Amino acid sequence: MKRNIVIATLTAAALATGGTVAAFAAGDDGATATQRQTGTSAQSAADRDDDSADDRDDDASDDRTAVRSGGVTAAEAIAAALKHTPGTALSADLDDDGADAWEVNVVKGDGSEYDVRVAPDSGKVLGAQRDTDEDQDADDRAELAAVKGARTDAREAALAAAAKGTVTEVGLDDDHGTVTWTADTVKGGKHGEWKIALDSGKVTQDRDED
Structure with missing residues (x-):
């Protein structure tokens, strides 16, 4: 009160004095x-x-x-996939959609493609499924031709990139007509993206994705 x-x-005083x-x-x-x-x-x-x-x-x-790779590296997964399904490995990806498996894409000599799944803990091949969508465009054919004549294959590219961290994916990229291997790594919670030369195996940071 x-x-x-x-x-x-x-208030009254203010009103009175203006x-x-x-x-x-x-x-x-x-x-x-x-x-x-x-x-x-x-x-x-x-x-x-x-x-x-x-x-x-x-x-x-x-x-x-x-860590889910369980000690089975990208290079080891590629080697296991090629032993099961001989051919040319074009990519390897550590599937993190809950299935927990490496998926290795392999092209056989007759041009047929297979997705080979490799267990990340044991390196055992879980199965191989033929890719029914095998329509290749010009870029796909150029990449395949470049890889077949390369001195560095997918396994060697994965080994080279492993010096930068744990490899979770390796594949191909056609950058303005120059085909290179690319790899994703994880180290200390940080991502790394790298290019690996087909001829020399030299690893450089992927500036396009930096």
């Missing part, structure tokens, strides 16, 4: 403002913590993807 009287008195007055409520209103400010700061800090947690979860997920 006293606070209301004081505010009313100040001036203005700013009345700030004390006590509970001040505490409420402080609480609002503190709550906002706490919420911002919580949001930052959530973002950091999300980043950590993403990094942990990446590490788990790499």
Whole structure:
């Protein structure tokens, strides 16, 4: 009641003198403002913590993807696939859709393509399925021709890229007419993307994907 009287008195005085007055409520209103400010700061800090947690979860997920290989590297998966299905390996990908297997794409001598699945823990071939969609465009034919005449195959490219981290994928890329091997790696929660020359096996960072 006293606070209301004081505010009313100040307002009346301001009207009488033609001036203005700013009345700030004390006590509970001040505490409420402080609480609002503190709550906002706490919420911002919580949001930052959530973002950091999300980043950590993403990094942990990446590490788990790499660890799921169970010691079977990309190079070993390619070797196992080629032993089961002889031909030319064009790619190897550590499948992370819940199936937990390496998928190695192999082209046989007659041009037929197979997806060979290799267990990431034992290196055992789980099966090979023929790719019924074998329509190759000009780029596909150029890549296949380049690989057949290359000094570095998919397994050797995977071995070369392994010096940069755990290889989770290796394949081919036609960059303005120059065909190279490409590889994705994970190391310390960070991704790396690399190019491996078909002739020399030299590894360079993939600047196009940096």
